[in-house]
Amino acid sequence: MNKMSVKFLFPLVALIMLLIVLDRKVFMVPPLGTFLNPFIGVVQNEHTSNRNKKVNLEVSQKTEIVFDDRAVPHIFAGNQKDMFFAQGYVCASDRLWQMDFMSYISAGRLSEIFGKKFYVHDVIKRREGMSNAALRTLKYIENDQETKRALDSYTAGVNAWIKSLSYADLPVEYKLMDYTPEPWTNLKTVLIMKYVSADLSGYEEDVPASFLETVLGSEEYNKLFPNYYVKKRKEGFGIQRILDSLPVNEYINSSFLESSPEIPTGDFNPNVGSNSWVVGPKKSKSGFALLCSDPHLNLSFPSIWYELQLKSDEQNVYGYSIPGVPGVIIGFNDNISWGLTNGSDDVRDYYKLEVKDNYSYYKYDGKWIKTDSIIEEIKIRDDTSFLDIVYYSKHGPILSDSRAGDPELKGYALNWTLHDPSNEILTFIRLNKAKDYTQFKKAIEYYKCPSQNFSYADVTGNIAVHHQGKILAKKWKNQGKFIMDGTRSDQFSTDALPLDKLPYTYNPDEGYVYSANNNPYKSPNSPIIYGHYKEFRADKIDSWLSAKEKLSIDDMKTMQMDNTNRLAEVAIPVFLQKMPSGESKHLQEFAHWDYKYNKDSRIAQLFEIWWTKIKINTWDELLRYKSHKMRLDDLVLLDMICNDPDNKYFDLLSSEKTENASDIIDISFNQMLKDTTTGSNWGNLNKINIMHLSNLKEFSKTGIPLGGHPQALNSLSKKWGPSLRMIVEMSDKPKGYAVYAGGQSGNPSSDEYDRFIDAWENGRYYELKFFSNIDEGNAQAKYKWSLQ
Template sequence: MKKIKISFLFPLMSMILLIAALSQQLFSIPPMGKLLNPFSGAVRNGESKQKRNTIKLEEEGLKAAVNIYFDQRSVPHIYAKGSDDMYFAQGYITAQFRLWQMDFISDAAAGRLSEILGNRFLEYDRNQRRIGILSAAKASLKMIEKDSETLAALTAYTKGVNAYIKKLDYKNTPLEYKIMDYKPEEWSNLKTVLIMKNLTSTLTGYDDDLSMSGMMMALGEENFNKLYPSYFGPITPVMGEQKKVINPDLVFTKKPDYLNFGFMAAGTMVNPSTYNPKLGSNSWAVSGNKTKSGFPILCSDPHLNLSLPAIWMEMQLTCPGTNVYGVSIPGTPAVIIGFNEDIAWGITNGADDVKDWYKLKITNDYKKYEMDGKWKKLESSVVEIKRKNQPSFYDTIYRAPQGPVVYDKNFAGNQGGLKNSALKWELHRPSNEFSTFIKLNKAKRYSDYKNAIANFSSPIQNFTFACKDNTIAINHQGKLARREAAEGRFILDGTRSRLLQRGYIPVDSLPGLLNPSSNYVLSANQHPTGKDYPYYYSGYYSEIRANRIQQLLASHNDFDIKDMEAIQLDNVNKFSLDALPLLLNHVDLRSLNKEQLHKISTLHNWKGTYDFNDVNALLFEFWWKNIKEAAWEELKIFPFYTKAPDDYVLLNMIKNSPEGKYFYTPISGKRENITAIITGALIKAVTTYNGIKSTDNSKWGAYNKINVMHLSNIDAFSRMNISSSGHPEAVNAISKNWGPSWRMIVALGDRPKAYGIYPGGQSGNIGSPNYDDFLTDWTKGKYYELNFYMSQEEAQKNTNK
């Protein structure tokens, strides 16, 4: 995208603001005189294309000067004489590039949007306070303050951010502050912790306990396990091959004895969760036994919401004992995903269920709750929510032993069935994830890596590791609660103390793999174990990408960087490949006209590719969508139905039970055999496809549009309707508003060689040429060489050309 020319925007700014206000955007109209002032207003936020210069940072608070070199893509390479100064400089530069983004996210996480944007965000803020993100951040900060290394890093980072804030005047303040009419406030260590808690919330906030409780009661054990089994389709467990001994609790879910309609009588209507269970990632590592160079290669592409400013910021951090390159999260110190001279690491979401609801019995006055037949005092606290131009709102939050009561007599939210239920969420536990990344940044060997991740708590992540000594590993790391069978998959009975948490699975029993005989490890949000794992757990796992990655990694033994690029950009949906032969076999060709027969003939040769110019992908998508709608129409009668069974569940039913009870045509209302349903779904799909084809949008890329939205949802600051290849179940997992937020490939050796890209740009300033300058190349599948400098002299030489 070309640079947004701020000077051209503002003759029409009054109209833009009026339209925005009427469109329910995030802000109210600011003082127009200040905003349109040609000397200090929004027009001053434009940036030229002039190359950034080397900075010698000599701010108050530094022990020694820090040199910062910028390469051609405005990536800062920070060289300091000590770790405190390094993190100070990281905070300073991150604020210079991304101040509004990090400030806004921390405020949103804390439930403070009403304070800066007005009363319309009161319900949002109340929900944030009630689910406990702010209180959890405060508890974690107290824990962090006991760890001198982490506290020093956070404090130095905070000082760096504030050193930059102190230099700001209205003229140079980020545009979003001007539009929303508020000022940056002093940064704090708490804000940094809030950023990390916000990420934890994003990755672990999904739950379907209420919906699954209703479905278990409506379907009964046998049918529930057929439609919602813990394992479905082919699996590729994180920890590799499974043993022959099967844990029955992982295979068949029993209905808890207390779960009945009387127990759930307070409410059964369920709204879909606002969290996305598909947010995940790919990451894998291959040893030198499978590469041309003889050294390992590690690949990582975390799948998160696509947004502007970008989620990540690319940088190199160097001080004695540390020389690391990768991406950081604006607002937090250290590199989160990256590499140094010796190791590389990637991260994927563990996808475990760590969020539970306990249905309580509470007295009408909310003074007591029942536990084991006895009435006990219900704790409460009052929180102040400040509101812009209005008096503060005071909210009473009740707390049981399990956690906060989010929905009560005073706050209904959007989940009536969860009224008077307590939320137990691993996010609430004090934790120090920063320590893991600080240690990883300077790790040199496998033992350093294991020490770094040993105390990582939440969110549970799959850490993928490679070392230049040819060690590769993967670990499913975090606090995973010990549970009884089926515990946590349904609403829990809050009156029983035995259902309170009984501790965690021992760290040395968590799934992991070190130097397997296959010479590769991989994670793509699949099951961490097979059915033989001795501990019960549950989650929101997907096997399709993992199965495809395994297929590609097992295909040959001489990988190089280009091969790894091809895997990260692979657009094959393996489910489509598995489903297509079975579906084609069930089509009644006698019922098709000439055009429909032609479409079938083209699908016979389709390879399941969702490439930009593919003309079959869209037809298959329509076809499968129609089949699913017909199969699961009967489930929609249940008010608590929010999630269809997995696609492999349906595919297995087509294969093994073609006369199944759920197969009938919704139009006629008659029960049909699967051949009639599949054939009718195809005929309908061809009609829909022809309607799309008439608009020249039948190629997958023309139909498959993505939106990279500004955090404020202002369209003018976003990139919308971008044509793209990829599919949510392909390795190149691109959806409408989420996808690979950072693609990284690292070939280790005597000197690491790495490539990467993310959808955005280094700057958060919409008037900067670096605001979204990576985005077009990202959509085209291009990579940039990552300039990892082994010394300050090398950085100085290569950035001053």
């Protein structure tokens, strides 16, 4: 028997004594003894699970998980139950803390982790009705046995992984924040779906819009904020205003708005959205349909996407899942492919209430109606729990009262389609195994909130795009754009558009379809619907696809990485025509510019300054009002420059002269020349931050200089952008090419944490390994797990 070395013994004893002393928590710092323990602490997180193993688990048949050279799991199961179990198990192995943390955010439970400083966040989440909506939705969707089986199996798989963990195995975030994972539940999955829905529900302009409409009058307001779409004109660029024939409902005045709040706009960037387009066989060089999808979302570590393949006796699907949710959200199978863009419809409405008896009653059509109430327990770490009463009117939860909530929202009810029970999970379960267009259409019928555009292609060459969701029908002009009167029944409606009224395009003569958060309600027979639609990227896609007779996969890659600012591309020729003639070096540069916002471009930064000055000088009249936070549409201003150059808004308040559009362009140009930032290139100013969900900088990647722009197809802006780029060729055996911003692992110590970032930054794609059977998978396996 070997004796222990004395030289080793003394350091070991000293280490043990130190760990005992340090093994206690001080304020929000984790117990350092446990945290630094080399046998179970943070050091253990440097080890990864990239090795072969066999595990005895609750599967009915042997299930194989093959990991390829990019750590993408390919699950081969004998049935759906085992497949979803394996998905939950493997996803938890890579992303447990992320999925768990997202459920805490959605439920308004961050105080349980971080203490009292997150109490306000949790109150707001509870007051918004997120937790209650998730509970009601779970009860609703579990009535569908197909959904319940998938959820139960996925949950069992996650819990099997959790049960296998010792403290040493816990993700580093649990150790840093000094808490442990609780058992996974079906409710947590629903909370994540609500979290994503809330993130995609847009931003709020109801209050500033109401004030501005009062100041300007309805006619002037509608000129500045029209419902429109892009119209190609022979004489130049312009917009087509949609005739709104709905009746007028006059109720907004200074008395109604006297005590109205300033509703926060949040971090949502309305210029950043998503792109998806599909090229049919007649325009494809290969003769097969090509589907492209690049959803523009918040860029984060770990990524919102988790790549995998799911194969059972009922399906074979490849794509991108959301950690914590069963199935593939964007992807393809043996027969069809699909992509997503945000529908951009306004799905949140605010109602001003008249209440009495401490919110026990609210007035409705002259009668006092008793409010409903829910007691929400907000647990606070190292402190006493807070019991909050959330009151509900028929419109929705009352966001704030004298006790708690945002004081700016006192007495307002939120009506949000997210509150209504719906089964989006079933949409993706059915899409994953859909075989044709008919099954695709049936699957997306279950999708309600928020509205999405589903693009489609199949192996037989059919292409389509469908606008899908629960969209409230409008009864009167501008309904939902402004704060509404909660005392009147004529202002409240829950009637949704029937499915046959939702816009779609199927196998058009042009041979392609596209969606980029643009207004889909533009045919003469479309209903009047309002939203935060953006047209420039859609117009660029249309221009790209119509210009070439045949398109290849390389063309699709070039399009997704295109840094051309469509606004600049349309505006510069107009500006140069309206500018006084001169020999300015910068004018010559603009005349020969390719309009690309590449990271090394200096002229891109000049145009950014020029356009910003034009906006400030044009809208100086509006900056005086409380509603100055309203985002005036760039396209409306450009249309005004092109087609109404003598509009009164071009006349500067600070000048005695009467200016027109040409004057504003010239004045703004000279102001641009004097700007101190004109020497910078675009990459020095367009720095992208990919933050860890906890905002820990050590786990983040910040200050990445990149090209792109919100008005370009490569739509990048600080912390938003193309979270995923995917291209699928629908040949007899579909071929996929993709990259996403992140990596498969949620472990910051793993090489797989940010492995794809370099490829994502530089426009490189990975060829996706879509295996037909386990033998193909085994032949290219880096390592594998067997569940039995």
